[in-house]
């Protein structure tokens with residue numbers, strides 16, 4: 033469970049997040065949605081302690097995030113960043129193995145290698161494991177980075193637009209994995225632009241606008257025509273197709 037209390041963040045001296053108080057439950061998949069520039073990535077980076085709040089608190093399982101030593105945090109929380117800098121002369125397996133670093137400190141055990149292989153398989157990368165990252169397509173690279181995050185096996189998983197560059201079958205695979213991780217009791221928080229995907233996989237939704245929380249609650253409440261039309265300042269329809277909610281703009 034991650035909680036924020038009256039969190040505010042400034043970047044280059046400019047306020048970007050203001051008064052963010054949310055409760056992101058354990059064992060749930062939370063989607064962060066909202067227009068471009070709303071502050072979704074900034075919130076995710078702040079939760080991952082990659083940005084420092086100007087004021088307010090973040091509690092991770094009731095404990096002040098500032099009080100968690102870095103080594104412990106690396107065992108507790110993993111993050112997929114939007115512009116992840118990855119060394120080109122690394123293979124997929126090298127990259128995913130870095131995910132085990134907090135556990136192995138550079139000396140992979142047989143169990144670590146097994147986890148690396150499992151993450152590679154889950155992301156459908158078995159055929160690419162020994163390829164250099166700079167020889168991969170955008171979607172294959174994205175999957176390799178997600179595999180690295182999964183290999184960390186942390187209780188909190190933060191994913192910033194994980195579906196970037198993914199085809200529909202791999203997008204589905206990644207969302208199913210995110211769902212499995214939440215069902216296994218982890219706190220999974222995902223920045224998503226595709227609201228139909230959010231409706232299908234998330235149980236909790238935080239809608240952000242202009243650096244503030246515009247709505248927070250169960251997916252059925254937040255993924256609604258009224259909330260979304262207000263959020264995006266455009267007409268949004270929510271239809272039901274085959275028992276699932278589909279979000280449309282025309």
Ligand SMILES: Nc1ncnc2c1ncn2[C@@H]1O[C@H](COP(=O)(O)OP(=O)(O)OP(=O)(O)O)[C@@H](O)[C@H]1O
Pocket residue numbers: 043044046048066067068069070071072073074075
């Ligand atoms: N380094 C920075 N300095 C100043 N302002 C910044 C900086 N980085 C981001 N911002 C601003 O902070 C605001 C929030 O940006 P953020 O990337 O968190 O939004 P987002 O909701 O993730 O957007 P998107 O959907 O476009 O990815 C934006 O107005 C952006 O211009």
